[in-house]
Amino acid sequence: MNIVVGITGGIAAYKAVGVVRALVLAGHSVQVVATDAALRFVGKPTLEAISRNPVYTDLYEGVAEVRHVAIGQAAELIIVAPATANFIAQLAGGFAADLLGNTILASRAPLVIAPAMHTEMWQNPATVANIATLRERGIHVVGPAIGQLTGKDSGPGRMSEPDDIVAAALAVVAPAAEPGDLDGRQIVITAGGTREPLDPVRFIGNRSSGKQGIALAVAAAARGAEVTLIGANLEVDAPAHVTVEHVGTTLELAEATHVAAATADVVIMAAAVADYRPDTVAEGKIRKETQGDTLQLNLVRNPDILHDLSAARRPGQVIIGFAAETETDPAELLLIARAKIARKGCDYLVLNNVGWTTGFATDLNTVTILNATGDIVGEATGSKTTVADRILDVLSVRS
Numbered sequence: 001m002n003i004v005v006g007i008t009g010g011i012a013a014y015k016a017v018g019v020v021r022a023l024v025l026a027g028h029s030v031q032v033v034a035t036d037a038a039l040r041f042v043g044k045p046t047l048e049a050i051s052r053n054p055v056y057t058d059l060y061e062g063v064a065e066v067r068h069v070a071i072g073q074a075a076e077l078i079i080v081a082p083a084t085a086n087f088i089a090q091l092a093g094g095f096a097a098d099l100l101g102n103t104i105l106a107s108r109a110p111l112v113i114a115p116a117m118h119t120e121m122w123q124n125p126a127t128v129a130n131i132a133t134l135r136e137r138g139i140h141v142v143g144p145a146i147g148q149l150t151g152k153d154s155g156p157g158r159m160s161e162p163d164d165i166v167a168a169a170l171a172v173v174a175p176a177a178e179p180g181d182l183d184g185r186q187i188v189i190t191a192g193g194t195r196e197p198l199d200p201v202r203f204i205g206n207r208s209s210g211k212q213g214i215a216l217a218v219a220a221a222a223r224g225a226e227v228t229l230i231g232a233n234l235e236v237d238a239p240a241h242v243t244v245e246h247v248g249t250t251l252e253l254a255e256a257t258h259v260a261a262a263t264a265d266v267v268i269m270a271a272a273v274a275d276y277r278p279d280t281v282a283e284g285k286i287r288k289e290t291q292g293d294t295l296q297l298n299l300v301r302n303p304d305i306l307h308d309l310s311a312a313r314r315p316g317q318v319i320i321g322f323a324a325e326t327e328t329d330p331a332e333l334l335l336i337a338r339a340k341i342a343r344k345g346c347d348y349l350v351l352n353n354v355g356w357t358t359g360f361a362t363d364l365n366t367v368t369i370l371n372a373t374g375d376i377v378g379e380a381t382g383s384k385t386t387v388a389d390r391i392l393d394v395l396s397v398r399s
């Protein structure tokens with residue numbers, strides 16, 4: 001899911017790092033929008049490293065991409081932690097004084113706030129009235145907890161613990177899809193990109209991060225499936241509750257996938273697979289001194305895993321392939337996709353357009369789903385989680 005975490009300027013801002021981290025580990029794409037005051041309490045580099053995204057604060061940066069509304073429009077959930085008394089007052093008044101205020105006003109996503117302040121401020125009639133206004137508008141308020149505050153005092157006002165905030169926020173957006181519609185289905189999902197070694201330190205690889213495959217694994221597990229994720233050089237952490245097998249090369253991926261597919265109801269080949277591998281792998285490092293001005297590589301064909309799985313599938317087993325294409329003309333793209341389905345023999349093909357800046361390693365995706373005869377049976381655009389659910393809907397309808 002595409003989640004915005006807003007951070008405002010209170011001591012508890014350091015705990016917001018835990019909120020961001022928990023969401024990222026759960027497979028969500030997190031965009032941090034911090035106020036200037038928040039960055040006095042917690043460093044931008046820390047938030048960027050933990051969220052794996054740039055952190056924005058300034059209303060007047062990124063104007064060309066209309067960032068002050070774009071972030072809010074793309075959000076599926078907004079969490080503000082900590083929410084200071086001042087921020088709560090601004091929110092109640094509908095002010096858009098900074099990027100966070102704009103983001104919230106420009107969004108239709110559910111909003112969850114975790115207040116943090118001293119007891120006197122929390123109990124001040126102004127704050128009490130503001131919180132009542134926010135609740136009336138359907139804004140979810142988590143906490144504050146009662147406990148030790150920043151000074152010697154203690155009482156209500158302490159920000160709730162990061163895990164509690166995350167659990168409460170995710171409960172607000174409980175899956176729209178029927179949970180349990182894939183109950184007991186055994187689903188094998190490949191993710192990431194294979195790498196073919198040239199020597200002990202180099203490889204031929206691709207730019208797939210594994211995010212879409214991981215989003216599929218998380219969504220399928222949430223819908224009751226028993227998921228085996230086969231990850232080729234994943235660049236993001238795999239979810240803790242899904243069985244993961246790590247592989248490196250195409251041959252390793254092929255072997256692991258065929259073994260897992262033998263008992264699976266569904267196989268989804270979301271991995272970007274190297275079609276060729278060097279015919280020999282150098283024992284030691286390839287050096288310029290011995291190669292001179294040119295280096296010739298001999299590559300040999302790898303097996304086509306999707307084709308072989310489709311050819312060997314058992315009755316009732318469903319095989320889904322992906323096609324990442326750079327063709328930009330929609331009609332031409334469909335022709336390429338239809339030819340690919342015919343060649344691969346799979347039941348469905350998820351078509352997405354990739355380029356230098358789209359598709360790979362990003363958090364958003366746009367796909368078209370085709371069936372075996374090349375008809376469009378689904379389309380989705382949004383976060384990789386949204387796209388994952390639309391792909392799984394195809395299975396749900398079929399069962």
Ligand code: CTP
Binds near residue numbers: 274302306
């Ligand atoms: N695939 C596979 N084995 C390969 C290559 C690709 O299983 N050796 C799978 C991918 O996981 C994906 C689908 O086939 O689900 C399409 O991958 P793509 O790279 O688009 O197809 P290619 O067969 O490599 O075709 P192209 O010539 O367009 O690269």
